Amino acid sequence: MKNLSDIKETAIQAIRDCKNNADLNQLRVLYVGKKGEIQEVMKAMKDMSKEDRPAFGALVNEVKKEISALLEERKCVLEEKELAVKLEEEKLDITLSGYRPHLGNIHPLMLVQQELEDVFVGLGYSVAEGPEVECDLYNFERANIPKDHPARDMQDTFFINVEELLRTHTTAVQMRQLEQSQKEGKEIIKVICPGKVYRRDDDDATHSHQFMQCEGLVVGENIRLSDLKGTLLFMARKMFGENRIIRFRPSYFQFTEPSVEVDVSCHICGGKGCHVCKGSGWIEVLGAGMVHPNVLRMAGFDPKKLSGFAFGVGMERIAMLKYGIDDIRAFYTNDLRFLKAFNRFE
């Protein structure tokens, strides 16, 4: 059996040398645990005389207390050290400059689309969408452009097969809306159809094989050309400024009769003449007209009871005029320098 003073000495040394709490716990078990060395020494008491026992017991307890106190003291020191190491490891260097998250921005054509939607939803229109791969029926036939009609040459497009093609105008969506409304028994239609369209065009500064239109359609009782004019004047002022005026020039479209080209007074010079309006004071912005009776008839409506107007704007045209862009290809070539010019956050 070990001598009590030897135990005390080695214990004190071991505790001082201990480098972490896990080892310290083992020392606790080894010296002052239930089966530890101090307890072992206590067993010697049973062989002692009654007179010697109290003094021996007190001595052993004294040593036990001393070792326990040392263990506790060392524990505090080690815990403090461990905490300091942990804090050092987890230290956050807030002086490093951070990464700025890359924020995207809305494409200028979408800005125009959103603006047009705001204008027309405010007037009680709904917004309709349709497929970009469209049937000949809705793209041409229902729009009063039968097969072999020369007007089809103006809208040559990409055909998927004989009956399916990439739509050449969002008029196709109007035709679907007419058919749908007739089936549902609606007699008032107020809808705009924004979306991508396609033509077999060679790309240059003013032509693109893909572009965006926003067409509008109103059908109801007693809808007149003056309603069309009022609507378009309202739109022109919302899009180009309160002082704009518009004028109609006769034109021709298959699906409207009469048809008009619509000019808006130049928003740059106010009508005096500048390079944007090429000195005329007017800018051609869109085409419109009264819905052709054949179009209403083909959708199942009686053109004697109902009438309507339709219009179509090119969104690139609007964006180019509003933002002073001179090449339509800029919308589709994904040059970030161009797109970031429309970043409202910077």
Ligand SMILES: [Zn+2]
């Ligand atoms: Zn001008």
